[in-house]
């Protein structure tokens with residue numbers, strides 16, 4: 482009986498979301514350092530002074546960030562500025578050393594946040610994006626369905642991988658941390674389908690390394706120090 486309901490559930494999802502692909506990536510997030518640890522280490526290693534977080538919620542990360550100046554933007558709770566990222570970036574005139582993007586987890590909003598962050602980051606700065614590595618199809622379905630929600634942030638990382646003047650990596654930690662540096666893109670992604678929203682989870686699974694450019698935290702530390 483239980484199997485029958487599971488089968489029905491999957492059929493319904495297929496009907497609504499147009500994709501039936503149930504393989505999963507084997508990431509075990511409990512084995513890797515947290516975003517909180519990594520963000521603080523980057524700040525310390527690079528001697529950064531100015532931090533911006535988009536999407537703060539309960540300040541689980543924001544309250545832990547130890548830095549000279551920090552701004553947190555969220556329309557609902559936490560941080561220091563009660564507004565959406567679009568409004569913040571429109572008004573803002575400051576430059577930041579580290580920008581952590583963790584607002585609305587859709588491709589459309591994330592690519593806007595990435596493009597605005599590129600304009601707002603110092604040349605030597607680093608943009609970090611949360612929730613870039615969904616393990617299974619359900620984690621990335623928009624709108625949110627159940628369980629941990631990465632949304633389809635990963636599609637914005639794929640698009641960023643096609644830009645000329647930034648390098649984009651995904652650190653294997655805490656549900657996937659996208660990392661963008663303002664440098665010539667030495668490993669630019671060549672992809673035929675430029676309509677990034679229409680990419681499927683099966684594309685992400687099968688072309689995982691090309692799409693996401695995954696690196697370990699140890700590799701990331703070397704990359705950002707060179």
Ligand SMILES: C[S@@+](CC[C@H](N)C(=O)[O-])C[C@H]1O[C@@H](n2cnc3c(N)ncnc32)[C@H](O)[C@@H]1O
Pocket residue numbers: 516534535536537538539540541542543554555556557558564565566567583584585590
């Ligand atoms: C996953 S939570 C952030 C968690 C937090 N960064 C942390 O590490 O603990 C996402 C937050 O994004 C906020 N959010 C949603 N839409 C947003 C937008 N357009 N601009 C900024 N924040 C947004 C939500 O209100 C929510 O608090």
